[in-house]
Amino acid sequence: MHRPDEPLLQTTNLGKRYKRRWAVRNLNLTVHRGEVFGFLGPNGAGKSTTIRMLLSLVKPTTGAVKLFGKSLRGHRREVLARIGGLVERPDFYLYLSGRKNLEIVAALKGDVRDGEIDEVLDIVGLLRRADDKVKTYSHGMKQRLGIAQALLGFPEIVILDEPTSGLDPQGIKEVRDLIRRLRDDRSMTVFLSSHLLHEIEQTATSMAIINAGTVMVQGSVQELLSAGDLVLRVEARPVEGALRVLSGVPGVGEVKRDGEVIECSLPRERISTLNQRLVEAGIEVSALVPKRSLEEYFLSITEGASEMAPALPGARPDRSGTGQLSVDHPEG
Amino acid sequence: MRSVLGNEILKTYRKWRSSIAFVTIGAVVPLVHIALYLQGDALLKSAARGVAQDFFLLGNLMNGYFVTSFLMNSLWIHIPFLITLGAGDQLAGEATGGTFRLLLIRPTSRTKVLLTKYATTLLYTLTVVVFLVLLSLLLGIALFGTGDLLVPGRTLVIVPESEVLWRLCGACALAVWGMWTVASLAFLFSSLVENAIGPIIGTMAVIIVFYVVGNIPVDLFQQIKPYLFTTYLNLWQEVWAVPIVWSDVITSAAILGGFSVGFLGLSWYIFATKDILS
Numbered sequence: 001m002h003r004p005d006e007p008l009l010q011t012t013n014l015g016k017r018y019k020r021r022w023a024v025r026n027l028n029l030t031v032h033r034g035e036v037f038g039f040l041g042p043n044g045a046g047k048s049t050t051i052r053m054l055l056s057l058v059k060p061t062t063g064a065v066k067l068f069g070k071s072l073r074g075h076r077r078e079v080l081a082r083i084g085g086l087v088e089r090p091d092f093y094l095y096l097s098g099r100k101n102l103e104i105v106a107a108l109k110g111d112v113r114d115g116e117i118d119e120v121l122d123i124v125g126l127l128r129r130a131d132d133k134v135k136t137y138s139h140g141m142k143q144r145l146g147i148a149q150a151l152l153g154f155p156e157i158v159i160l161d162e163p164t165s166g167l168d169p170q171g172i173k174e175v176r177d178l179i180r181r182l183r184d185d186r187s188m189t190v191f192l193s194s195h196l197l198h199e200i201e202q203t204a205t206s207m208a209i210i211n212a213g214t215v216m217v218q219g220s221v222q223e224l225l226s227a228g229d230l231v232l233r234v235e236a237r238p239v240e241g242a243l244r245v246l247s248g249v250p251g252v253g254e255v256k257r258d259g260e261v262i263e264c265s266l267p268r269e270r271i272s273t274l275n276q277r278l279v280e281a282g283i284e285v286s287a288l289v290p291k292r293s294l295e296e297y298f299l300s301i302t303e304g305a306s307e308m309a310p311a312l313p314g315a316r317p318d319r320s321g322t323g324q325l326s327v328d329h330p331e332g
Numbered sequence: 333m334r335s336v337l338g339n340e341i342l343k344t345y346r347k348w349r350s351s352i353a354f355v356t357i358g359a360v361v362p363l364v365h366i367a368l369y370l371q372g373d374a375l376l377k378s379a380a381r382g383v384a385q386d387f388f389l390l391g392n393l394m395n396g397y398f399v400t401s402f403l404m405n406s407l408w409i410h411i412p413f414l415i416t417l418g419a420g421d422q423l424a425g426e427a428t429g430g431t432f433r434l435l436l437i438r439p440t441s442r443t444k445v446l447l448t449k450y451a452t453t454l455l456y457t458l459t460v461v462v463f464l465v466l467l468s469l470l471l472g473i474a475l476f477g478t479g480d481l482l483v484p485g486r487t488l489v490i491v492p493e494s495e496v497l498w499r500l501c502g503a504c505a506l507a508v509w510g511m512w513t514v515a516s517l518a519f520l521f522s523s524l525v526e527n528a529i530g531p532i533i534g535t536m537a538v539i540i541v542f543y544v545v546g547n548i549p550v551d552l553f554q555q556i557k558p559y560l561f562t563t564y565l566n567l568w569q570e571v572w573a574v575p576i577v578w579s580d581v582i583t584s585a586a587i588l589g590g591f592s593v594g595f596l597g598l599s600w601y602i603f604a605t606k607d608i609l610s
Contacts, residue, residue: 057437058608105434105438
């Protein structure tokens with residue numbers, strides 16, 4: 001039996017090699033019941049390969065996937081009966097209706113109640129168009145139908161691969177609200193992949209960042225986002241004067257100058273001090289823009305500045321393989 | 333129909349690609365009938381050319397049965413092509429459409445998915461062949477009536493009218509059996525790739541090359557010939573022999589069945605362990 005304290009989903013040293021290239025390597029993820037787990041990484045980081053392994057579409061080269069305390073390999077059908085998934089683009093039989101597509105899925109799933117197809121169509125707001133061919137659906141509608149098929153049978157965990165990609169802002173908001181409702185009203189666990197930090201930030205409760213097939217950090221969204229110093233963008237004139245003041249403020253770390261703009265890292269509580277000193281020194285401050293270090297860090301990965309991303313300030317990249325939260329909490 | 337097999341059947345027959353076979357047969361068969369109705373004597377003469385000098389041929393030989401057996405010659409190339417359109421698409425079409433991601437993340441074994449798809453392929457093949465034979469026969473009888481069947485060939489074989497119908501059913505069944513082997517090959521190719529064009533061209537290429545190899549009277553090729561499945565595809569013609577040599581029919585049928593099972597087994601091996609990247 002699955003114990004409540006046991007992780008709902010756990011991967012150990014999961015790896016996948018395509019010919020010479022490792023798409024995913026030594027991946028250790030832990031997802032607990034009731035979480036909205038954000039799986040964040042730039043395009044090509046190995047997110048989809050991981051999700052394909054979680055859903056048994058791709059066979060891992062190394063490691064194992066455990067769901068509900070059971071190995072996916074050993075209990076494939078039993079485990080898959082309790083998962084819903086949407087992998088990459090929402091593809092359907094275009095020449096059949098949305099409802100017929102769901103009926104095909106339901107027949108394979110086996111344990112779908114009568115009326116449940118209408119129920120999931122209603123949840124994603126497609127009931128009115130259910131009998132039209134999928135060919136006539138917009139991208140957003142296909143995406144919603146994709147979520148609907150993942151919800152069939154109301155599984156304990158739904159794995160959604162970039163569910164908001166290609167949606168307009170309204171659509172993105174709807175999906176976000178839907179995910180929240182799934183967790184709150186139906187106590188589903190949601191595994192959500194995205195290449196956008198702010199999306200994970202707004203929906204997820206815990207997260208992992210993956211790059212080049214490896215988990216870089218993992219932990220609760222709140223803790224990760226508040227970890228480390230801020231990176232502050234300073235726009236002030238004269239720049240030389242601002243630099244001089246900066247060097248005198250305690251706690252200021254690395255300072256970078258790019259033309260008229262200065263970037264420096266410093267603790268959140270020092271921003272006001274810095275501002276005060278600048279003004280006192282008669283320097284014209286036009287902007288002080290704080291950015292969180294995780295954001296900076298993630299940006300540096302996505303920009304692909306280097307193959308191996310720099311370490312997250314204040315957080316230790318999760319190389320230990322334990323899948324534990326690896327954030328050093330700043331004092332105070 | 334909520335069953336998995338029912339859904340596979342629906343998917344196959346609702347696809348526009350599958351209707352090509354029926355539309356083609358539905359158009360070509362009446363066309364041939366009209367042509368024969370207008371100028372059928374020439375065909376009859378050519379069919380009987382080997383024996384016409386030595387025998388007087390009496391009665392209505394230009395009849396529905398003759399037309400049907402004539403049209404069944406499309407089983408060499410044309411019908412296999414129409415069958416590969418459906419069979420080659422069975423697995424590759426799901427890969428092209430990305431719908432394997434919809435099917436294979438369910439609590440169902442890949443073996444079951446494969447077998448339902450194979451069963452659907454067999455059904456599709458059966459309906460194509462039966463449609464050809466039935467349409468030819470009904471239209472033929474309507475236009476030309478019935479009579480004894482003159483079997484074209486080097487020797488004179490005439491099947492009496494009373495025996496034609498059950499032999500024709502036998503020919504149809506054996507034709508289906510042979511086409512199942514063709515379909516199985518296309519199905520195997522379909523398991524390998526993500527686009528149906530490959531299996532269609534691949535299967536046709538194999539059939540044509542094997543025919544060529546089997547028909548060149550060179551020692552080496554004649555030694556290979558028994559190992560080619562195309563050698564046995566003329567199985568359905570055996571029913572016109574008087575009397576039927578049942579041992580030949582059974583041997584050929586068993587060999588074709590063996591090939592079909594072999595092709596299915598290979599596709600299962602490929603499909604069960606395959607990474608779904610489409």
